[in-house]
Amino acid sequence: MSQMRAALLDAPEQPLSLADRPVPAPGPGEILVQVIACGMCFTEVNQLHGDYPFARFPVIPGHEITGTVIELGPGADWPPVGTRVGAQFLHDSDGHCANCARGEQILCPNKRITGIAVDGGYAEYFLGRAGFVTPLPEGLDPVAAAPLMCAGITAFNGLRQAGIRPGSRVAVIGAGGVGGLAARFAVAMGARVTVIGRSRRDAQTAHALGAERYVATDDQDPADALRAWDGGADLIVNGAPSTAAAVAAFGGLAPDGTLVLLGYNAAEPLTLPTMPMVLNRLHVMANPSGSPHDLRDTLAFAAAHQILPEIVPVKLDQAPETLAGMAAGTVRGPRRVISF
Ligand SMILES: [Zn+2]
Ligand SMILES: [Zn+2]
Numbered sequence: 514m515s516q517m518r519a520a521l522l523d524a525p526e527q528p529l530s531l532a533d534r535p536v537p538a539p540g541p542g543e544i545l546v547q548v549i550a551c552g553m554c555f556t557e558v559n560q561l562h563g564d565y566p567f568a569r570f571p572v573i574p575g576h577e578i579t580g581t582v583i584e585l586g587p588g589a590d591w592p593p594v595g596t597r598v599g600a601q602f603l604h605d606s607d608g609h610c611a612n613c614a615r616g617e618q619i620l621c622p623n624k625r626i627t628g629i630a631v632d633g634g635y636a637e638y639f640l641g642r643a644g645f646v647t648p649l650p651e652g653l654d655p656v657a658a659a660p661l662m663c664a665g666i667t668a669f670n671g672l673r674q675a676g677i678r679p680g681s682r683v684a685v686i687g688a689g690g691v692g693g694l695a696a697r698f699a700v701a702m703g704a705r706v707t708v709i710g711r712s713r714r715d716a717q718t719a720h721a722l723g724a725e726r727y728v729a730t731d732d733q734d735p736a737d738a739l740r741a742w743d744g745g746a747d748l749i750v751n752g753a754p755s756t757a758a759a760v761a762a763f764g765g766l767a768p769d770g771t772l773v774l775l776g777y778n779a780a781e782p783l784t785l786p787t788m789p790m791v792l793n794r795l796h797v798m799a800n801p802s803g804s805p806h807d808l809r810d811t812l813a814f815a816a817a818h819q820i821l822p823e824i825v826p827v828k829l830d831q832a833p834e835t836l837a838g839m840a841a842g843t844v845r846g847p848r849r850v851i852s853f
Contacts, residue, residue, distance in 0.1 A: 519636035520832045523571040525563025529635070529833040534573075537632070537640045539586030544641050546598060551634030552577030552660040552824070553832070553849040554690075555754045555776065556602070558840045560629060564779040568629050575851070576602040576627035577662040578634035578641075579655040589643040597655055598646040599812060601662040602802040604631050605642040618645075618804045635832055637853055647808045650816035657821040660690060660848045661811060663802060664822060667775050668695035668752070669811040671800035672702065675748050675773045679703030684728075684739055684746035686710075686762055688718050690848045691775045692752020694822055696722040699750075701818045707742060709735050709762060730761065739765025748773055756781035766795050774799035823847040 519534045539545045557574045559565065578600040582592050592598055606613050606621035613621050627633045632640065649655060658665075668691050677683065681704040685696045688708050699706050700723035707726040708719035719727040728738040739746045745767030751759040754776045763772055763785055770793070774783070777799070789795065803811070815821065827835050827849050838844030 517637040518829055519573050520829055521571045521635075522560060522574050525570070526561065529574075529836050531830060531833065534636065536638045539584055539589065539640055541586055541588045542643055543586040544582050544589055544592070544643050544646065545584040545586075546578070546580035546600065546639045546641050546646070547583050548578060548580040548634050548637055548639050548853050549597075550579050550656040550659040550853065551575040551851045552663065553827075553835060553839065553851065554663050555839065556663070557628070557836055558754075559779050561836065561840055565629055567626070569631070572629065573632040573634075573636045574628040575634035576600070576629075577659045577664070577850070578627070578639055579649060579659045579662070580634075580639060585643070591643055592646065592648055597649045598641070599649055599658065599662045599808065600627060600634070600639065600641045600646045601666060601808055602627055603645060603804065605645050616804055616806055619802055619807070635829065635851060645805055647805065647812060650812050653812065653816050654821065656826060656850060656852050657824055658812070658815070659850050660694075660822045660824065661815050662808070664690040664848065665694050665815060666803045666808050666811040667691055667800060668750075669698050669814060670803035670807045671695065671750065671773050671775045672699055672748070674800050675750075675771050675798060677702055677704055677748060680705065681747045682707070682742060682745070682767065683748045683750060684709055684762060684765065685724075686735075686749065686751045686758050687753030687776060688715060688722060689752065689846065690822060692750070693722055694820065695750045695752050695775065696724055697820045698814070700724070701814070701820060707739065707746065709758075735762040736764030746770055750775060752776045754778050756783050759783070760785065764789070766793070768793040769795070771796040771798060824850045826850050826852040829853065
C-alpha cells in the first residue's frame with residue numbers, strides 16, 4: 514500500500530489530473546483514513562478558477578469525506594483504528610485563539626481548509642486531524658452521507674445560526690445539494706418551507722422534500738410570491754451558486770427577516786437596496802460549514818431523521834470530466850460523490 518490513486522488540481526484553470534501518489538504517513542496528531550467516499554462540492558469549481566487566495570497548488574481537493582481510520586500518528590489516541598469517520602471543510606485550527614477557546618474553530622483566523630490548504634479526499638487515502646473528524650453514527654450509509662460533511666453541515670448550521678424556530682417561514686432557493694438538505698432539515702426542525710426554483714417541473718421535487726409551496730421564477734416574481742405567503746419569509750436561504758437568485762428574492766423577506774447565503778458565486782458581489790433593509794430591520798449573513806461540535810449535531814440529526822442527500826456515485830477516474838461539467842453548468846442535479 515505504498516502508492517495511492519489521486520486526482521489533483523495542479524494550477525488554477527487547469528483540469529483535474531489523475532496520478533499515483535505515495536500514501537502519506539500520519540504525523541503528530543494525524544490519522545490515516547482509507548477513503549470510502551468524497552462528495553464533489555461547488556467549492557472545487559471556485560478553487561479551479563483560483564478564487565481562494567489561501568489555496569495551495571498542486572493539491573488533492575475534496576472536503577466531503579467518509580472513510581475508515583487505519584492508522585494513528587504519534588500522539589493521536591482517537592478515534593480507534595477501524596472507526597468510520599467523516600471529515601469536513603475545516604481541517605484544523607490553531608486551538609488557542611478567542612474563537613477556538615469558545616468552540617468556534619470554524620471562525621479561527623488560522624484555520625486550514627481540507628482540500629484547499631491541505632490535501633483532501635479525491636484520493637484513496639487522506640490524512641485527517643484526530644480532533645477534527647467525527648465518528649459516523651450507526652445507520653448512516655457512508656457513501657450517501659459524504660455530502661453531509663459540507664452541504665449538510667452548512668445547511669444545518671446555517672439554519673440554526675440564523676435563528677430558525679418551529680413555525681418559521683423558510684424560503685429555500687434551489688433544491689440541489691445544499692438547498693435540498695436545507696429544506697429537509699428546516700421541515701424536520703418544525704419550520705414551514707417554500708422552495709424557489711426556476712421551472713415548474715421542480716415542483717414535485719420540492720413537495721417531496723416537505724415544502725408547502727413551490728415558486729417557479731419562470732412564472733412568478735419570487736419576492737412577490739414570498740410577500741403573499743403570510744407576509745414574507747423569516748429566512749431566505751440561498752442554496753444556489755448564484756448571488757443574483759438571492760437578490761431577486763430579497764424583497765420577499767418579512768420584517769426582521771434574514772437572508773442566509775449558503776450557496777454563492779464568488780465572482781458576483783451582493784448588491785441590495787438599503788432603504789427597505791433599514792426600515793424593516795433586515796439581516797444578511799452567510800455560513801461557512803461549522804465547527805467539530807456542529808458536525809456531530811448535523812450527523813446525529815441526519816441519522817435520527819434519516820435525512821440523506823440524493824447522490825450520483827462516480828469513480829475517481831470520472832472526477833476530471835465531472836468537475837469540468839460542474840464548472841460549465843452541464844453537470845447539474847444531485848450531488849456527485851466519488852465512491853472508492
Ligand atoms: Zn483559533
Ligand atoms: Zn463544500
